[in-house]
Amino acid sequence: MKIVPVQDFDLRREVDYGTPEQNARAKQIVSDVKTEGDTALLRYTRELDRTELTADMLRVTKSELDAAYGQVEESFIAAISSAAENIRSFHMREKRNSWMDLQPDGSILGQIIRPLKRVGVYVPGGKAAYPSSVLMNVIPAQVAGVPEIVMVTPPATGGMDGINPYILVAAAEAGVHEIYRVGGAQAIAALAYGTETIAPVDKICGPGNIYVALAKREVYGAVDIDSIAGPSEIVVLADASADPEYVAADLLSQAEHDEMASAILVTPSHDLAERVSAEVERQLELLPRRDIASASIQNYGAIIVTESLKEGISVVNRLAPEHLELMVADPMAHVGLIENAGAIFLGAYSSEPVGDYFAGPNHIIPTNGTARFSSPVDVDDFIKKSSMIYYSKEALLKNGAAIMELARGEGLEAHARAIEVRLKREGKAGEENGN
Numbered sequence: 001m002k003i004v005p006v007q008d009f010d011l012r013r014e015v016d017y018g019t020p021e022q023n024a025r026a027k028q029i030v031s032d033v034k035t036e037g038d039t040a041l042l043r044y045t046r047e048l049d050r051t052e053l054t055a056d057m058l059r060v061t062k063s064e065l066d067a068a069y070g071q072v073e074e075s076f077i078a079a080i081s082s083a084a085e086n087i088r089s090f091h092m093r094e095k096r097n098s099w100m101d102l103q104p105d106g107s108i109l110g111q112i113i114r115p116l117k118r119v120g121v122y123v124p125g126g127k128a129a130y131p132s133s134v135l136m137n138v139i140p141a142q143v144a145g146v147p148e149i150v151m152v153t154p155p156a157t158g159g160m161d162g163i164n165p166y167i168l169v170a171a172a173e174a175g176v177h178e179i180y181r182v183g184g185a186q187a188i189a190a191l192a193y194g195t196e197t198i199a200p201v202d203k204i205c206g207p208g209n210i211y212v213a214l215a216k217r218e219v220y221g222a223v224d225i226d227s228i229a230g231p232s233e234i235v236v237l238a239d240a241s242a243d244p245e246y247v248a249a250d251l252l253s254q255a256e257h258d259e260m261a262s263a264i265l266v267t268p269s270h271d272l273a274e275r276v277s278a279e280v281e282r283q284l285e286l287l288p289r290r291d292i293a294s295a296s297i298q299n300y301g302a303i304i305v306t307e308s309l310k311e312g313i314s315v316v317n318r319l320a321p322e323h324l325e326l327m328v329a330d331p332m333a334h335v336g337l338i339e340n341a342g343a344i345f346l347g348a349y350s351s352e353p354v355g356d357y358f359a360g361p362n363h364i365i366p367t368n369g370t371a372r373f374s375s376p377v378d379v380d381d382f383i384k385k386s387s388m389i390y391y392s393k394e395a396l397l398k399n400g401a402a403i404m405e406l407a408r409g410e411g412l413e414a415h416a417r418a419i420e421v422r423l424k425r426e427g428k429a430g431e432e433n434g435n
């Protein structure tokens with residue numbers, strides 16, 4: 001793994017959303033599905049997922065869901081239900097309630113919170129299948145009270161007729177019944193614009209590869225999206241107290257996701273840098289997915305050596321990583337200095353996969369520097385808010401003049417008159433206007 005002094009590392013601030021070719025490809029797929037519906041959806045599924053489907057095969061049937069249980073171990077079902085319990089209890093803490101505030105003049109101001117009606121969740125399934133992403137998408141939506149949750153996942157990853165049984169069991173355990181075997185940019189377009197088979201949704205959530213991320217960006221506006229949660233990232237900020245074997249293992253845990261995943265160590269310790277570099281090479285050899293992991297380490301991996309831990313923290317804040325591990329002697333003393341990171345893992349035992357699968361916080365987290373301005377998926381992603389204003393007569397009489405003043409200041413006479421007509425009726429317009 002390459003070791004670079006901090007001054008030689010490119011810490012640009014711009015967010016890099018794929019190559020021009022990848023952008024053009026995602027745009028084309030989205031546009032074709034928007035205009036051609038199922039025809040384009042099936043064509044791209046054939047071409048990209050090497051799966052020949054007809055429209056009536058797109059939706060996963062109840063008997064396929066039931067049969068998936070026969071293909072997974074009891075221990076997997078037990079593990080997924082424990083994880084679901086932790087994820088649910090974490091997300092219950094995020095739930096908001098509508099509120100109303102009664103003012104002394106009899107007015108009532110408030111906010112009405114409602115769940116979105118129909119949301120689409122993307123579960124990745126290209127290079128690996130992600131049953132854990134089923135839970136991370138679906139549980140917050142359920143906690144928010146979303147009545148229609150529709151799931152899409154590509155058919156490429158082996159198992160039952162091309163749908164991975166672990167994903168199906170996770171979906172069944174989570175209580176999702178509307179599932180389509182489509183993935184990539186074509187699935188995102190189908191959810192956004194609808195096809196003959198798939199009804200459009202209000203919002204699309206979920207992680208995916210660069211094509212999924214770019215397609216979500218493309219359809220944003222027609223529907224809402226959670227964030228750009230693209231290829232995984234990890235930054236480990238470590239001092240000389242860190243264990244190189246742990247650091248290397250955690251870097252590789254994210255590198256194995258994707259050739260475009262990134263794994264970076266930031267450290268002021270030259271000795272740790274050398275030892276982690278050697279350890280990464282050693283552990284890489286033992287990984288079943290070493291082709292993917294070594295491409296990721298080669299292209300997007302680095303060990304950045306800083307002058308001090310303080311400088312390391314400023315590098316982390318520039319990178320704004322999806323996941324940050326603080327492997328320093330006193331992590332709690334440093335956590336308050338981290339301004340930009342999607343999820344922060346503190347200390348030697350908070351290995352990143354603890355968060356990927358089990359602890360409870362969401363693993364769908366902004367990537368590519370976007371943690372600077374966006375957040376992990378949570379219950380707020382699945383609600384909308386309406387402001388509520390009940391103004392009493394007393395309040396309007398008291399504040400009418402000020403409202404008219406502001407309206408006339410903007411040159412909007414009709415706005416002012418909408419107030420004035422009421423004040424006049426109450427015999428207050430002249431007084432309030434000072435006429």
Ligand SMILES: NC(=O)c1ccc[n+]([C@@H]2O[C@H](COP(=O)([O-])OP(=O)(O)OC[C@H]3O[C@@H](n4cnc5c(N)ncnc54)[C@H](O)[C@@H]3O)[C@@H](O)[C@H]2O)c1
Nearest residue numbers: 124125126127154183184207208209231232257258364365
């Ligand atoms: N940030 C997060 O929160 C988070 C969480 C989990 C996973 N991830 C990331 O999700 C990604 C999963 O990727 P994946 O590929 O395994 O599954 P995926 O489901 O995201 O993508 C597979 C689909 O990509 C499309 N595709 C593949 N090559 C293409 C090409 N050349 N042109 C157009 N479309 C193409 C195909 O339609 C295929 O179905 C990884 O990058 C992983 O790091 C991120």
Ligand SMILES: N[C@H](CO)Cc1c[nH]c[nH+]1
Nearest residue numbers: 130132133232233356363
């Ligand atoms: N690390 C991924 C988020 O970037 C989430 C995940 C799912 N399964 C394993 N890992």
Ligand SMILES: [Zn+2]
Nearest residue numbers: 232253254356
């Ligand atoms: Zn992971």
